[in-house]
Amino acid sequence: MRGDRVGGEATTQSIQDLLLDPRNPRIPPADHLRTQDELLLLLARDYSLLEIGESIAQNNFFQEEPLAGAFDGREEPPYTVVEGNRRLAALKLLTSELARDLLRAERQAQASEWDQLAEAAPEILEVPVVMYAQRDELLTFMGYRHITGVRPWRxxxxxxxxxxxxxxxxxxxxxxxxxxxxxxxxxxxxxxxxxxxxxxxxxxxxxxxxxxxxxxxxxxxxxxxxxxxxxxxxxxxxxxxxxxxxxxxxxxxxxxxxxxxxxxxxxxxxxxxxxxxxxxxxxxxxxxxxxxxxxxxxxxxxxxxxTLTSAPEQRVIEGLQVALESLSGALRDITPLTATAQVSDMVSRLVVLSEEVRRAVDDAAEAE
Structure with a gap:
């Protein structure tokens, strides 16, 4: 059955048959040669998986948000998940005691939190995955989704x-x-x-x-x-x-x-x-x-x-320019109807302020 994404086939895959992507753009290139266990620990440690695990434990896995993977010439699993690696890592920690034991050896407290989430989570053995023939076919989807789209990466x-x-x-x-x-x-x-x-x-x-x-x-x-x-x-x-x-x-x-x-x-x-x-x-x-x-x-x-650049002078010039433009606009709007007591009071304050600005400029010029 064809998926709703161009070139993608809607499938259901066992979680244990899905691999984390060693070329995940979230992960520094130096980490791209890591094993599956190392990738899982890296994601658990640095990429905020607990909040994803909590969401899945409370709400189940959203069928409307499938993972995306590539066959890459394989007739049988395992298949690499190219889109949705954090969710896949969270699923593995929720559904596999071996995965949690792996984490436990490094982070006891975090593994205990995953134990609690696993007890509360519904049984999940399979998840929807949109499969593409080749990884390259996913590039446009990932680019639109994470570069210019609704779920931008860092x-x-x-x-x-x-x-x-x-x-x-x-x-x-x-x-x-x-x-x-x-x-x-x-x-x-x-x-x-x-x-x-x-x-x-x-x-x-x-x-x-x-x-x-x-x-x-x-x-x-x-x-x-x-x-x-x-x-x-x-x-x-x-x-x-x-x-x-x-x-x-x-x-x-x-x-x-x-x-x-x-x-x-x-x-x-x-x-x-x-x-x-x-x-x-x-x-x-x-x-x-x-x-x-x-x-x-x-x-x-x-x-x-x-202060040793032209920036301070430029800020003064820009501020005065804005003030001049605002006053010119106000002048055009003065009529018998707008010549109120409040307007007259503000004009008096502007006169005083302009005199203070004049004195400040003169004093600064003399001190130079």
Missing amino acids: PLAKARFTHALIEEEGMDFRDAAQTIGSKPAYVRQAYLAHRVYLQAKVAGIDVTNLEGAYSVFARGLQNTQLRRFIGITSVLDRSMEPNELREPVPAESIDKLGELISWISGDEHHAAVTQDSRQVDELGLVVAVEEACALLRRTRDLSQAL
Whole structure:
């Protein structure tokens, strides 16, 4: 029977005949060669399976949300589940005492919680799985679901998936964009950021904290000044060829890449200097001014370093521009009907405030 997804066949499979996916984009590539037992322990430890187990124990497995797997040439199980690995891992812990014993050897307390959930859970031996002939057929479904769709992965998992489309599936930016329902420019930017991330790992830079700050890191690489700081040239900015972007940071800029990652995500000894993605443009202003960048290196105080850039003046100009535009609009609306006592009082306060601004500007100019 054909499933409702293009190319997918609706089936029912025994839980014990289903394998966890060692190429799961949630999992770092270094962990892709793990055994099934190791994958189960990794997911149980790092990927919040208990809340999924609680939901299944209370509500049963939702038939409307089948797993998705690939035959990959196999006539008989076991089959690899490509979509729904956290749910499969939770099912194995709920239905297999051996799986819980495996966890017990490493995490006694967590295994005991799974024991309690298993007692409360309904008996589940088989689950619905939409099976595809080949893993490749699932890429579009996964891309739409987890990159641009209703169940997005964390930023680094998105980046790994997009990167794999290019490096493992041989797609260009346009093909990958079509696969995930996005634009080539987005895929290019995601690929570039992940290549920079991988360069940092290979160079031995501490990226421990970067997974939690990956969206800020990727946003930072959209800033021209930050790209120039780590040696990414204007020539590479125009490239749409993956081969030209595989090592975007030159060897002589690796130390600066380490600095950038430390500023964005912190390191073993320091907290990050940026708090969110809105501050990466401020960081870009700082690294573009040698004196400001030197101050940031000494103090790790972004606000203080920012005072040595043009940013404070720009904020004043923008604030005054907004005030001028608002006052011009108010002036056009003044009529006998709007010339009330409240309006008159506000105008008087504006006159006083404008005089204070004038004096502040004059005093600052004299002190310079």
